[in-house]
Amino acid sequence: MEKFISHTGTGVPLRRSNVDTDQIIPAVYLKRVTRSGFEDGLFSAWRNDPDFVLNQEAFKGGTVLVAGPDFGTGSSREHAVWALQNYGFKAVISSRFADIFRGNSLKGGLLTVIISQDEVEKLWAAIEAEPSTSITVDLDSRTVSYGATTLNFELDDYTRWRLMEGLDDIGLTLAQADSIDTFESQRSKLKPTTLPIRA
């Protein structure tokens, strides 16, 4: 995974709440067996609308998505994270994310940043007034800054460290293989297995 330390880019204001993962990428786009190419499906139902924010010239090239509350609800599809990343987004800012989406994003290196809805509203207003507003999401200091505003956000130390080092979660866990072996040796024999197959 690529290291995430700090990112500076322009913003895209998505003034919608409850943007579920079927809106981020509909199921018909989930048939690829790779991790790339999902950008065509991103917000596909809305992309037909010339007024949709991603179709507006002013917001082309934006890399920081600023969304309404409850972003990423619904399905566990990590394709939603890949679609955003494949399109070019590096960070998503919202006042509230669905749990699975947030987990997926932080595993995959798409930084999801939580700030209050009041602050989201101010950021929307700032981007809409001046689309070239530069936004910096800095993981080292755990801040979002634009113009004269600097906001702190919370992210636990462990996740921050993992993202800043670009570490592979599986590699970290396999370093604990002894603990897994020990756990398995003491695991209850009553638990079911799928093999051998019983009819």
Added chain:
Amino acid sequence: MAKTLAEKIWAEHVVRSAEGEPDLLYIDLHLIHEVTSPQAFDGLRLTGRKVRRPDLTIATEDHNVPTLDILKPIADPVSKLQVDTLRNNCKEFGVRLHSLGDVDQGVVHVVGPQLGVTQPGMTIVCGDSHTSTHGAFGAIAFGIGTSEVEHVLATQTLSSRRPKTMAINVNGTLKSGVTAKDLILAIIAKIGTGGGQGYIIEYRGEAIRNLSMEGRMTVCNMSIEAGARAGLIAPDEKTFEYIKGKPHAPEDFDAAVAYWKTLFTDKDAKFDVEVEIDGDSLEPFVTWGTNPGQGLPLSANIPSPSDFASETDQIAAKNALEYMGLTPGTPLKAVKIDTVFLGSCTNGRIEDLRAAASIVKGKTIASTLRMLVVPGSERVRQQAMSEGLDKVFTEAGAEWRNAGCSMCLGMNPDQLAVGERSASTSNRNFEGRQGKGGRTHLVSPQVAAATALRGTLSSPADL
């Protein structure tokens, strides 16, 4: 110290915990399907890793598969590639797979319980958010993304922080005609699509105890629609009876039951949040909007954006009404339906089919609509056929299909057309979920059946 059920199960599965780090949690069962696994298996190949515990892993084909002509090659080449990729991966890595045509093929969350591999006290994951279904057995079961699928394949563990706990106490008795589906839709309308965020919900109370195992699965299934990480129900005699005799039921059944009986929330345990629901007052419930929290009793009228307090909810309601093509003030029962979908991991089990069949038996569905009946698994389909339910549905004018996720998410050819309106026993009424431009009302199997007969949203009491 007194613990909740979720805390007990979590604690039993912690492989390693360290200050400031997520727990390393052991996973007892990993369910796999074709959509969220290909990139995970690729990851294993790239790093030369194996599946650590193929004997705790099981796969089936459900999201993409056709529900007609299942023994012919899959017509959509991209769907075919995804299903073939799963078949190749399972073969290469030694994972048990139930393919199209096999009696245990079907929606992954129907398959686990019917095989008896879903049991109390387990941790169960799958690359699918409706994994919460398995919580009905008193297990911690939750959906994961593809990176985590790869993590579980490689290590049989997940790195995760323990969610907080929420109790939803449903007191009283559900009236006749009020189902598990109505109950969970009412719960989501009350707490909101983000209300359960960060929590494992434990459903408790008399009305929950009185639900069948399949009804409990319907409730737990939609925990995710309230934003919860998982939902569970303490096991009891109904749970034990349901598992008994299933292919993978424990060989030493008595010893297993003795353990399962320890799985309850201690009397003095504290939940982080408790919610009270009055079961006596519930009515059949349907959704009018584009998220599962936008629901009302079937007897109500379509709301107006101005009925909502916050500006965010007002905008959401306005967008939803526009998308759904609905006018505020219209009675929900006046809403005309084009397609009735009976199926999915929420309501595609045998009791759901029986309930709907008992309503349409000897009658004919409205000429203005089509009705698709898609059993949750091939085993459910065969059971239903042995009871003659297929005939009941086809004689009423419905289509009797093969098992799969089907129109719940429209990844296969079973989709709504632009502007087409469904009454669906599935779990999500998101924009375009059942087909681009399609409009979904979530309902119980009973409401689905009554709606099929009358052509407008209806409950059996309206017949």
